[in-house]
Amino acid sequence: MIDVALHADERQRIASALGREPTRVELYAFDAQWSEHCSYKSSRAQLRRLPVSGEDVVVGPGEDAGVLRLGEHDGEFYCVVVAHESHNHPSQVVPFEGAATGVGGIVRDVLCMGAQVVGIADALRFGDVSDPAGHPRHVARAVVDGISAYGNAIGVPNLAGDVHFHRGFDENCLVNVVALGIVKENEIVHSRAPAGSSGWPLLLVGKATDHSGFGGAAFSSLTLDGASEVGNRGAVQVPDPFLKSVLMRACYRVFALLRERGAVFACKDLGAGGIMGCSAEICAAGGYGASIDLDRVNVAQEGLPAEVIAVGETQERMLFVVAPEMLDDVLAVFNDEFSLPQIAYNARAVVIGAVTQEKRYVLVHRGERVMDVDIEVLTTPPEVPPPRYDPIAPATKTTPGDREALPQVTEALYRRYDSVVRGCTVLPRGYGDAGVVAPIPGSHLGVAIAVAGDPEIGSHDPRLAAEYAVLEAVRSVAAVGACPVGLTDCLNFGNPTKPEHYAQFVAAVDGLVRGAGKLNLPFVSGNVSLYNEGARGEAVPPSAIVACVGVLEDVRRVVTPGLKAAGALLVAIDDITELQRMMADDRVAACAVACSEGLVPAVARMAFASAREGRALGAELHDAAPDDGFVAFVVEIAAGEHHAGRVVGRVVAEPVVRSRDRREATADLYAAWSERLTELYA
Amino acid sequence: MLVFPGTNSEEETVRLLRAYAGEAELVHWSRARTLPAYDAYVIAGGFAYEDRIRAGAIAARDAMMEPVIDGAVRGKLVLGICNGAQILLEAGLVPGGSNGRPTAAFTRNAPNGHFICKQVSVKLAVDPQRSAITSSLAPGAVMPAWAAHAEGRLAARAADLAALVDGEHVAFVYARPDGVVDDGATPNGSALRCAGLVNREGNVLAVMPHPERIYPQHSPLFESFVRAVNAP
Structure with a gap:
């Protein structure tokens, strides 16, 4: 019994479009391509x-x-x-x-x-x-x-x-x-075979195909339940960020090379539906078909079934459509200059097939035609009413309603992420x-x-x-x-x-x-x-x-949330256009979104940011400040500066947050609001 | 600038070297044979060979490092940042004098080994003239940088730590922005609050946090390094 997510009526529709029962490989291919994940069949309307x-x-x-x-x-x-x-x-x-x-x-x-x-x-x-x-x-x-x-x-x-x-x-x-x-x-590179690309090679690049991620697209289109969790683990893909790091850089080099030569090309990543999903979509989008020999795919192990090679979702792979005269130079970038075969087992760039004039999607495995379908039927799944x-x-x-949970400071979480690599990070x-x-x-x-x-x-x-x-x-x-x-x-x-x-x-x-x-x-x-x-x-x-x-x-001219000067006013602004006008005139010293969180958390975050920026400032909210908290933005402006908002408080020269009924040191608030994430992640 | 499989800070590092009039080129692992022709080497941040075993351990024994080690012995300037610093330690170039055996490691952060991304300040803890690379810095210079590593805690046996202190190898320590040195400013539990090590001769410098990631890019350390390379 083949375990697929396709509904009975969809299987019938496939059989009638083909004029025969689908092969095993075709059934898995349609299962992926007509999955909710790939097709948005229930949501498109x-x-x-x-x-x-x-x-x-x-x-x-x-x-x-x-x-x-x-x-x-x-x-x-x-x-x-x-x-x-x-x-x-x-x-x-x-x-x-x-x-x-x-x-x-x-x-x-x-x-x-x-x-x-x-x-x-x-x-x-x-x-x-x-x-x-x-x-x-x-x-x-x-x-x-x-x-x-x-x-x-x-x-x-x-x-x-x-x-x-x-x-x-x-x-x-x-x-x-x-x-x-x-x-x-x-x-900009488009994921469609370019005009005139009939006969051009389809170049698979990256990790050797293995059995991981088989059935991933269909898996994400079913409900999770405890009984199937173990079985579904095989549907999850296996990450290799180190290979990806090299693959990305090799792709940048190939893009640059092809641009220098003025060459037309197409590129698409392999995600849901693996080799089949990617190659079918890139060729169909250009109005072409595709013919692929699965035996040419670089694999991590021998004996993989055709459907696993065809629709398995092994990670860190891309597909290029390049002109035949560019092929050798592109292969050299991936396989020699970036030496993919030395980075991960049997990783490489390899030609697996070609764009075809005839709008069929054909897969050959061990000399046998294991899939041969109308590419349009494959890539245009019916919508589900x-x-x-x-x-x-x-x-x-x-x-929004009142909330009981404390606001959250997420520093313990985001410290785990590199936020500044590339040297371009402003905030x-x-x-x-x-x-x-x-x-x-x-x-x-x-x-x-x-x-x-x-x-x-x-x-x-x-x-x-x-x-x-x-x-x-x-x-x-x-x-x-x-x-x-x-x-x-x-x-x-x-x-x-x-x-x-x-x-x-x-x-x-x-x-x-x-x-x-x-x-x-x-x-x-x-x-x-x-x-x-x-x-x-x-x-x-x-x-x-x-x-x-x-x-x-x-x-x-970036605006940070950090409070800047004691004595400045804190003003609530509801209109984004008004905020942009004030920013254009350089009237905004600091700004934070209040939105659903409310006023106190917003000004507290401004005080936290102030401390991070090296200033020990705090905020005092007026008694009349609304405590349902519904304002869009809190901005700091110099006293006497023109504004069209409501004054809700002012910046004070000590690191505290004062409102009608409470007065708290910003460090204490920071610690209290950090607690849950610190306990989980620090 | 060496690019190992996994190096990920090459663009911003080479950009900053060039901003200080350094004639810098990225040398990719597949072009390693061209390395001997260069006057000085920079090893940038990221990862190398997945950092298997310990960060930098594989790269330190890679053919890419042979011309660097050879050049360092003959007095060429070598600067390693983050993964580059780990590689220099694993190659035994800093603190040096151990025939290529590492005597210390930048290893898993305290307390629990997590990656940490945090802006820090580092303070020059030796005489600027101790190393050609730092020779244009002011005494006690304090500079912003980003710690972005999971393995940045200096660890060594007590005797080797003592040798680092005695030999004035601790070139940079973590500090507060005002220059006060204390444990609170050290993001990873590093021994001796160490953020950077220099070899005995002063021509090889390993720095864990990234000065090149400060935006907008500026770094007195990079400026000083390029000046030393360009010095007649």
Whole structure:
């Protein structure tokens, strides 16, 4: 019995499209390609509602990553590349490897656009970690170990992220990762076989194919339950960040070489569906077919079944489509200059097949044609009609609920991540509400990144939570002085065949549309992760996690949250345009997002940042300051300076935070709010 | 500048060397045979050969290091940062005098071996003229740098630690930004609060934290190194 996630009607549809029963390899290929993970078959109809265009959008959703305009330097036009994905199920089952390969995958999505990878961010949602022997605690620790081990080794700074704990994630954690890259606008590489590429070689590059990650795409499109966890471990991929580090650099060299020669080429990373998924998509996107000889694939062990070579998700691999006359030079870069075969067992670049004029997808194994299907059928899975569901009524409340949990200081976590490798980091993780890099040497252009998504709000109102995720990510980027230019989303929900879970997903899309619409910002990339539920069939708290990319014209004008001068005013500003106006006039000395957290945590963070910046300053909130805390930004401005906000307090010359009913030393607050993460991660 | 498989700080390191008018080139492991032609060597941060066994242990015995060791013996200047510092220790170039056997290691951070990424300050703890590489620094110079390592804690037997002190090998110690040296400023439990070691002759310097990661990039240490290399 072949264990696949395809539904019976999908199997029938495949058989009727082929005019025969699929072969074993074909069945696994369709299982991957028509999986929820690859095809968005249950979510596409809803995703079409998201705004995706705008003047700064160069490449919107549909390719491996989105591309946004950054600015001009030295007569060249630069873009930011951004991708956002989840690696939830693998991280729940094998947390270290699952989270590490999540980073590995998202980095390849940005790399394959022809970009230099310049940053990553992570949004983590864990269960109740209080039981010292519990699995949620093991997951929470090992996920951070995995992200740290992988990201630090490949030399990409971790710039932003958040972490939330909620019982609803006990059996299904969320690990969302974002990667940022930089590319010149005229050097973007697309993941489609170029015009006129019929007959060109398909070049597989990287780690030797093994049996790891077999069935990964289908695995992430099923629910997790205790009984299958052991069996599913084989579906998790195995990370090799050291090989990846070399592979990335070799790809940069190949990009440069092909550009120097003025050569057209295509590149795509191998993710879900392995060799089959990648080669089918890159050729179909160009209007071609593909023919591949699986015996030419560099393997780590003999005797792998054809379906494992074809759809297994061995990590650290890329696929290039290059002109025949470029082939020898490209092979030399990978195999000689970067000596991949000496870096990891049987790693190399090798030609495995060719682009074909005929739109078939053909795999040969030991001289036998084990797959021969219409490439369009393979790569255009049918959509799944939604279940009948009762829409969730819009909540009457427009502000988030009161929260009992203490605010969190996450220093113990982010110290584990290299935030400054590459020497371009202007605001490292934890130094501001968004991370900022100046990725182009010699230029002051900056890129800001922040993520948001509050499961506490999500569990009460998925629509409001999604809208808030947009607002908070955007405000975080604005708070450091960047102009928000684009969004990505990862929608982490339950089982789409269950009406109540599907309704949560639809409500969250409503919230994203509303939030992005208000701010006139496009979604340029994203991911949907469904079937996030535990053994009892309960979905995780509805979690629309949003990342926002911002642009700084000049990083020397970055705004930090650190309080600057005793006697200055603390002013609440609700309007992002007003904030940007004040920043343009240099009236803002410091800024922090308050949003759902409230006023006291916001000014406390400003005081913490002040201490880090070497000033022993604090904040005093007026008696009249609202304690429901709903303001967008708190800014520090010099007394007497013009502003259109409400004065809520002032900066004081001692390191304390004073409000109506309390007065606490900032060091004590810092220690109290650090406790949970220090205990877990330090 | 040597690039091992796994080196990940090569771009920012070479950029800063060039900013101080250093004529620097990246020499990749596949071009190791060109190394003898260079006047001075920098080994940058990152990883090398997955840092199996101990950080730097494999790289120290790699063919890439032969021309570096040979050059160091003949007085060429060698600067190692982070993984580069670990490699220099493993190669026995610092503190030196042990026929290539390491007498100390930068090993797992205290208290629990985790990677730490934290801005620190390092203070010059020897006379600037003790090493050609530091000769343009002010006495007691305090400089910002980023600690970004899992294995940065100096460890050695008591007798070897005493020899480091007696031989004035501890070139840099962790300090507060105002220059006060104390344990609170040491991010990894390093013995002697050591952040950097120099060999007896003063031509090989190993520094754990990264001066090149300060943004915007500037480093009196790199400036001093390039000046020493360019000196007639």
